[in-house]
Amino acid sequence: MNRFIRIFSMVIMAALLISNPVEGQKKQKDSKAQAAFEAGEYFEAIDLYKNAVNKVSDNDQKTAILFKIGECYRILGDARSAELWYKKAVREDYQDPIIFLRYAQMMLVNEKYPESVEEFKKYSDLVPDDPRGNIGIESCEAALNWKDNPTGYIVENMRYFSSRQRDFSPGYINESYTEIYFTSTREDATGNDTHGATGQNFADLFSSTLDRKGKWSVPVPVESLNSEFEEGTPNISSDFTTLYFTRCKKGKSQQLGCQILSVTASGADWSDPKVELESLGDSVTSAHPAISPDGNTLYFVSDMPGGLGENDIWKVTRGQGGSWGDPVNLGEEINTPGNELYPFVHKDGTLYFSSDSRVGLGGLDIYKANRDEAGSWRLENMKPPINSPEDDFGIVFEADVERGFFSSSRKGRGNDDIFSFVLPPLEFSVTGVVRDERNDQVLPGSTVKSVGSDGINVEANTGEEGTFKFMLKPGTDYVFIASQPGYLNGKERESTRGMDQSKEFEVTIYLASITHVIELPNIFYDFAKWDLRPESMVS
Numbered sequence: 001m002n003r004f005i006r007i008f009s010m011v012i013m014a015a016l017l018i019s020n021p022v023e024g025q026k027k028q029k030d031s032k033a034q035a036a037f038e039a040g041e042y043f044e045a046i047d048l049y050k051n052a053v054n055k056v057s058d059n060d061q062k063t064a065i066l067f068k069i070g071e072c073y074r075i076l077g078d079a080r081s082a083e084l085w086y087k088k089a090v091r092e093d094y095q096d097p098i099i100f101l102r103y104a105q106m107m108l109v110n111e112k113y114p115e116s117v118e119e120f121k122k123y124s125d126l127v128p129d130d131p132r133g134n135i136g137i138e139s140c141e142a143a144l145n146w147k148d149n150p151t152g153y154i155v156e157n158m159r160y161f162s163s164r165q166r167d168f169s170p171g172y173i174n175e176s177y178t179e180i181y182f183t184s185t186r187e188d189a190t191g192n193d194t195h196g197a198t199g200q201n202f203a204d205l206f207s208s209t210l211d212r213k214g215k216w217s218v219p220v221p222v223e224s225l226n227s228e229f230e231e232g233t234p235n236i237s238s239d240f241t242t243l244y245f246t247r248c249k250k251g252k253s254q255q256l257g258c259q260i261l262s263v264t265a266s267g268a269d270w271s272d273p274k275v276e277l278e279s280l281g282d283s284v285t286s287a288h289p290a291i292s293p294d295g296n297t298l299y300f301v302s303d304m305p306g307g308l309g310e311n312d313i314w315k316v317t318r319g320q321g322g323s324w325g326d327p328v329n330l331g332e333e334i335n336t337p338g339n340e341l342y343p344f345v346h347k348d349g350t351l352y353f354s355s356d357s358r359v360g361l362g363g364l365d366i367y368k369a370n371r372d373e374a375g376s377w378r379l380e381n382m383k384p385p386i387n388s389p390e391d392d393f394g395i396v397f398e399a400d401v402e403r404g405f406f407s408s409s410r411k412g413r414g415n416d417d418i419f420s421f422v423l424p425p426l427e428f429s430v431t432g433v434v435r436d437e438r439n440d441q442v443l444p445g446s447t448v449k450s451v452g453s454d455g456i457n458v459e460a461n462t463g464e465e466g467t468f469k470f471m472l473k474p475g476t477d478y479v480f481i482a483s484q485p486g487y488l489n490g491k492e493r494e495s496t497r498g499m500d501q502s503k504e505f506e507v508t509i510y511l512a513s514i515t516h517v518i519e520l521p522n523i524f525y526d527f528a529k530w531d532l533r534p535e536s537m538v539s
Helices: 031-038 042-053 059-076 079-091 098-109 113-126 132-148
Strands: 154-157 167-172 179-184 204-209 230-236 242-250 255-266 286-291 297-302 312-317 340-345 351-355 365-371 377-381 392-397 403-408 417-422 428-436 447-452 457-461 467-472 477-483 490-495 503-511
Touching: 031 042, 031 059, 042 059, 059 079, 059 098, 079 098, 098 113, 098 132, 113 132, 167 392, 167 403, 179 230, 230 286, 242 286, 297 340, 312 340, 340 392, 351 392, 365 392, 428 447, 428 477, 428 490, 447 467, 457 467, 467 477, 477 503, 490 503
Parallel strands: 167 230, 167 417, 204 230, 255 286, 286 340, 428 503
Antiparallel strands: 154 417, 167 179, 179 204, 230 242, 242 255, 286 297, 297 312, 340 351, 351 365, 365 377, 392 403, 403 417, 428 467, 447 457, 447 477, 477 490
């Protein structure tokens, strides 16, 4: 799903270099393709593999090539093409069980849920100790449910920012939230090199500003931060004075990895970049910085030894002297055997990140994590419309409003696009009518009291049509009590607890008249006994 290419394709994940049964035997027709694949040049490798596949007669080697073509498309985020080539490998009897997992994952992304479940089951049967098979099955079931029950977020493609290339990982830059930096491979990028991995330009930081009319300006490169290499994934401190971002370097013949840099505000510009986490060394990739609200904890993504998966989220804490301590893995409550990427820490301490190995809609999904009273992480999938079957990642929030941006490879203008989101405030109300229980006639002039579990009571009178209306609060239980001279009181109940979408309730309260004779049947019991005789019991 183009996972680490978005950290930037210069970094190669060892987990993506999946060996096959004949890997050690060949200096054969696909040797150039294999070299390109192992160098992370997936875009180039596809053509080389396709040229080689019809020139080999050995079935093991042929199916391995078919699988590798599927892998290239998967890594590049082309799920439809990946599914096609995995299907060819399955038909030609590729022997590695991983084929069933990859095939199922692509069908999940392509919303072929019944077929995906069957392939996940095959993988689970062959590799029962790998949880990804069962997670995939659960994901198919969840996807069907979540699609029919989306959350209340309103999502919109930010065409102001979108190009035909990749635009992703935005970050707010000022306190008024009127300027953002984001990552892009558009034509105006500073570096003039292109990737064999994607066929696109190197990524750079771009800026856009919101004017008073609510329109975003045409994005321009952040020239003071961009270089001949790749820059991206900006994240700024809560006081908007220190900016953290990722830079990935490439030498003439080798990948030099990614580092986290920081700059501080210096007038209208930025200071010279400073390398953070220098103690990790050049051999360890660190990327996707996310600074905590108090500025004392830096979260980041790395494939360093000691992790739980392909790429994990780690953190470092600032010591008394201001330097960062040793990296600490966030553990299995957050990290999985797959990829956890793009962390973001909200002002309220909530950790947001993307993962491709949890129950989700397919590809990268965005999750939110909060600590409970015992200090354990509690995770929640953001669900549609924030998440989709495609890759969804790089979310950022305003501090005091449920509003912000995220990135997605779902259908848009380009490969990856930036989307805005907002959660309108939940609005609840109840409208009702008071009626006579005997003849169903409305009862104007009735008094209706709303009694909330929050201790707030409100009273209203019904008009000529016998109707009333109250505004309600989220997370509250209500009792509505109606009264009218000559009638017994009546009541109805409603609750807004646990509701994540606005709703208008409708109730009818019936009142019983006390002007007609109420017949009470005789009640019999034996002398000196307290229990009722059978004929007095309600049947």
